[in-house]
Amino acid sequence: MTGIHTRHWPGDSDRPALALHCMLASGSYWGAIAKRLEQRVDLHSFDMPGHGRSDDWQPKADDPDYHTAVTRMAASFINRPLDLIGHSMGATVALRIAVAAPEAVRSLTLIEPVLFAAAADTQQEARDREMGHLIAKGEMEQATRLFLATWGAQPYDKLPAAMQRQMCDRIGLVHSAGETLSHDHANLLRPGGLEAIDAPVLFISGERSPAVVHGIADALAARLPDVGRATVPAAGHMLPITHPDEVAGLVALNLDRA
Incomplete structure (x- = not known):
């Protein structure tokens, strides 16, 4: 992954995990979550192209779209089942991986996935x-x-x-x-896709977040076989940064479910 800055918070080598950040941010904010998880997982992240310390996004004519490119980067970290955590855009990448390869996911924590195609708003x-x-x-x-x-x-x-x-x-x-995300070009909502995810899934939302994120969580959760829901009081969309204690505690609960 030339030009992509990776991040690593060491922990239990038998419990690999990958965390995917939102747009206009970087993977650095997972450090606060990793600290609170107290090395329960061996956590990796990376800065998406054009974000943080990674190089700018300069696709060639035959390169995939941005979401596909980030998904392929995330998938390159996976060599055995792992705990997958994503926020916003990163959560949609995590979900895309879980739909494509459910066997690769040990647990799936989705913090406000912005798959707008799932819920008209x-x-x-x-x-x-x-x-x-x-x-x-x-x-x-x-x-x-x-x-x-x-x-x-x-x-x-x-x-x-x-x-x-x-x-x-x-x-x-x-x-x-x-x-x-608005038109589901990645076909995440295809029949049988969400239903094939047998890992425990947890949706985390902020109480004060836009209504659409709650609608998305409703629509996706209704199709998943093993799902939990949590809402963080007084939090908005950037809750991994503003409410790391609550988010880390909820991530830990989903780790326990796996």
């Missing part, structure tokens, strides 16, 4: 349209403001200038990946 559809309109006009700062107003831990104006610039540079990736 007029507010989210309006956000997608506005985002696309702003990006088409080259108004990246306004597009970033719009995104963070719904999905960020802090408003745009409260972020350091360097972080603002980084996010504006990446916002096109968010929009392009969002197209895949």
Whole structure:
């Protein structure tokens, strides 16, 4: 994986785990979760292309779309069944792996997977349209403001200038990946796909998160054979960063179920 920055928090070598971060962030925030898991798992992560310390996303004409590329990167970490943890976009990658290769997953923890195709939501559809309109006009700062107003831990104006610039540079990736998530181009919702996941699955949501994430969890959970649900009080979409104690405790519960 040339140009991809990997991260590792050592733990039980018999319990490999992989954690996948959200858009406009990096794998670094899993460090707080790993610390609270107290080496129960041997946790790896990586910074998606264009994020954190990884190189920019510069696909060639014959390269796969962004979501597919990240999924292949994640799959390259798997050489035996492991505990898979994902947040937001990362959770949809984790789910894609579990649908494609259920035998590779020991447990699956999904923190607000943004598979918008699973649950129609007029507010989210309006956000997608506005985002696309702003990006088409080259108004990246306004597009970033719009995104963070719904999905960020802090408003745009409260972020350091360097972080603002980084996010504006990446916002096109968010929009392009969002197209895949809104139309299920990866076919995650195909008949029998979710039903074949026999590992214990846990959905973690923030109480204050957008309504669409709760609708997505409802729709996906209804099709899974072994599923749990948890809502973190007073939390929003960035709960692995804002509420690491609660998130780590819930991850640990799902590890125990496996």
